[in-house]
Amino acid sequence: MYMKSKYLLFCIGTLFVVACGSTQMITTNPDNIPTAANTETPTPSGPDGLKAEMPKEEVSEPAFTSAEKVGAIMNYLASDELKGRDSGSEGIELAAQFIETHFTKNDIQPYYKSFRDTLSNFSKPAYNIVGFIEGTDPELKKEFIVIGAHYDHIGTTKPVNGDYIANGANDNASGTTAVLEMARYFGQNKSNKRSLIFALFSAEEKGLLGSKHMARNMKEAGLNLYVMLNFEMIGVSLRSKKYELYITGYEKSNLAEISNKYAGDHLIGYLPTAKQYGLFKRSDNYDFYKEFGVPSHTYCTFDFTNFEFYHKPGDEVSEMDMGHMAKIINKMIPVVEGITNAPTQEVVMK
Numbered sequence: 001m002y003m004k005s006k007y008l009l010f011c012i013g014t015l016f017v018v019a020c021g022s023t024q025m026i027t028t029n030p031d032n033i034p035t036a037a038n039t040e041t042p043t044p045s046g047p048d049g050l051k052a053e054m055p056k057e058e059v060s061e062p063a064f065t066s067a068e069k070v071g072a073i074m075n076y077l078a079s080d081e082l083k084g085r086d087s088g089s090e091g092i093e094l095a096a097q098f099i100e101t102h103f104t105k106n107d108i109q110p111y112y113k114s115f116r117d118t119l120s121n122f123s124k125p126a127y128n129i130v131g132f133i134e135g136t137d138p139e140l141k142k143e144f145i146v147i148g149a150h151y152d153h154i155g156t157t158k159p160v161n162g163d164y165i166a167n168g169a170n171d172n173a174s175g176t177t178a179v180l181e182m183a184r185y186f187g188q189n190k191s192n193k194r195s196l197i198f199a200l201f202s203a204e205e206k207g208l209l210g211s212k213h214m215a216r217n218m219k220e221a222g223l224n225l226y227v228m229l230n231f232e233m234i235g236v237s238l239r240s241k242k243y244e245l246y247i248t249g250y251e252k253s254n255l256a257e258i259s260n261k262y263a264g265d266h267l268i269g270y271l272p273t274a275k276q277y278g279l280f281k282r283s284d285n286y287d288f289y290k291e292f293g294v295p296s297h298t299y300c301t302f303d304f305t306n307f308e309f310y311h312k313p314g315d316e317v318s319e320m321d322m323g324h325m326a327k328i329i330n331k332m333i334p335v336v337e338g339i340t341n342a343p344t345q346e347v348v349m350k
Contacts, residue, residue: 088124
């Protein structure tokens, strides 16, 4: 997650105050979407008044991903071998190759001539990795959804207890893993009526440069963008909230409401701190919003109180909750699928 130095100092001060108990975060839910009520089905009776045999319980579909599958991706992307995935480094090149292999294995096509979209606004060679699945509906496939996350991090930093590699497990191997698993799902099932672009951005930590480059070029090329869904820092769960994710720019569209409809639960909520700290403008959704003026949001679980290793060597895989991540991805798949296949554009700006 990209934040300027003054903003970081402000956050550090704020965290100190929160830790001292002087400031409390508000956890209101203005969308006020109730969770589904539990209901009991009465046992049917036969014509003689005796209890009829109940039909066999329907077996639900198994979850698509798991803690083990998520962990396999995370363990590589946030390993010391990649040395913090700094843009233009040998480590991020290894990450790019890993993503390309994942796309190819799961029948994701390159959006451009290759998977690599070379950044025009960064001094070192750096690449967004961009995959594509064409929609199955002859008309809806003309509309595009970008599903994105940044795969870069800050590389190495001042040592802490001898560890100088900022592995970036939460920031943002976690969001990258979510995008890769969604790409695997749609690559295997081809269940998308609209066309899907899977974008892993470089140079986010340098000032959102990867998404800035890509959004500008896609706008100039006339892309018919419907919505941009971004994933950032989902490696640890929210605490004491009645929802499991928040979106930045909550008030700018009805994405939270639509997401909860397809999740069948109050999955997405409102985090006042996200607005207070201006997080809508600090991740890769923002340039798509600026260029296209369409709903563009980031799904996140980092709330400034539940993770202490932001941009530090301690952002390790060992701090991640793989079960939580798998649950989030499994719950988001029907959300993305529902938005992708709705007959009309339900997600709209407010």
